[in-house]
Amino acid sequence: MADPSSFAPPSRIVVAGASLAGLSAAKRLRQLGYSGDLVLIGDEPYPPYDRPPLSKQVLTRRLSTDTTLPQPRDLDIDWRLGVAARGVDLTARRIDLANGDALDYDRLLIATGTRARPWPKPDEASIDGVLTLRGRDDADRLVPRLAASPGRVLIIGGGFIGCELASCCREMGLAVTIVESERVPMRRALGERIGAFMAGVIRDHGVDLRLGAMVERIEADNAGAVAAVMLKDGKRIGCDLIIVALGAVRNVEWLEGLGLLTSARGLRCDAFCRALRANESPAPGVFAAGDVAHWPLVANDGHLVTVEHWGNAVEQARMAAHNMLAGDITGMRIHQHLPDFWSSQFGLNIKCVGLADSAEEMAIAQGSVEGRRFLAVFGRKGRTIAALSINSARWLPAYRALIEEGAPFPPIEGAVDQPRMRKEAAGFASIDT
Ligand SMILES: Cc1cc2nc3c(=O)[nH]c(=O)nc-3n(C[C@H](O)[C@H](O)[C@H](O)COP(=O)(O)OP(=O)(O)OC[C@H]3O[C@@H](n4cnc5c(N)ncnc54)[C@H](O)[C@@H]3O)c2cc1C
Missing domain, CATH: 3.30.390.30 (FAD/NAD-linked reductase, C-terminal dimerisation domain)
Known part of the structure; x- marks a missing residue:
């Protein structure tokens, strides 16, 4: 049955997740002439900021950790920062916040992105000197540690962020080891051949690149600070700082059990950016965009993808904004952006x-x-x-x-x-x- 209220123009749009996708949607909504209430909820205390520089110019201190994204003055946003969204009532069209507030919505955009995958053993992950990098707080912790010239930095994971981190370390003259379980770095994105080329580049820059290797255990010294890692093959590598770069986990736990279709791959949505319910029908008024979305990509024969790239977060959010104002499906457009990304390293x-x-x-x-x-x-x-x-x-x-x-x-x-x-x-x- 068609949802009659979805044809009424929205008077309050709520965005959960105040980062790149959330801000991009807000900007687009105002550009399209939306003049109703616009609420952005973000669990971080900062206005939306840019993440790519955090693993590049910020670590080498060419940029400060304040990478706030530019925004027009007249967005007229009701900011709810430093507070998490903790649940949605799809029938009442209401979102609950961790501070006890509840907000009714006509349209809801879910753009809660991802977080860094932590080291899987919590007692080792909490050792002083074991860090991850996803947000501004992480960078605030990491920058002084690197500036203090640790004897050796050890990076667990040779994906893009791990390799960019290693590049920064070498630029700063620091000894650095990457431990990567695959045969080549960045294999998931680049494949075997280009990954092998990158391995040569990385080694030429003086990185101790251990391929086909896995960290078994992180060890602390008597003072409780990180001292070494033990590899699965029994080798021990001494280090003073460990950065865990094992990819990302999607922020969907707060949506579990509410009727939306979520999994480790994200929040399912259709090509119109409409969030889907467990029976794969669109949840009335609910949309998704950015790193959290799991969606069918036309350019990939309609196969479901999750894309953790800056360009997709912007484009998908802009399309979601358009479709939130479109009324019904006849006015909606398909998000058929061809994913792209960049990296700078070595x-x-x-x-x-x-x-x-x-x-x-x-x-x-x-x-x-x-x-x-x-x-x-x-x-x-x-x-x-x-x-x-x-x-x-x-x-x-x-x-x-x-x-x-x-x-x-x-x-x-x-x-x-x-x-x-x-x-x-x-x-x-x-x-x-
Ligand atoms: C270090 C780093 C370097 C990168 N470099 C590149 C690059 O070179 N090129 C490239 O293409 N891409 C890069 N990316 C990826 C790019 O930054 C992401 O694709 C982009 O940030 C995704 O935006 P998003 O808004 O979807 O999600 P996010 O940026 O993850 O934002 C989601 C926001 O929602 C918040 N949130 C989570 N749960 C809740 C909740 N329940 N309630 C309220 N708020 C919540 C989160 O804390 C976060 O602030 C990089 C990412 C990182 C971390």
């Missing part, structure tokens, strides 16, 4: 469009790997699905267009400035996508 500028992790094949399409300036293309079922540039982003827009139009793989062959292309296995095969 003097390299890495950019990617599309989701490479479901690729079967790859090829170097421009530049040369030896010259550390190239563009790789990724294909699946004969189609080009992603392109990744290393210090050569100028080629990316052309490849983005080809991916969007579903070009064959490889997309451009025989151009005068191209290397001879050789298709290779993409190296994601054993990854559960």
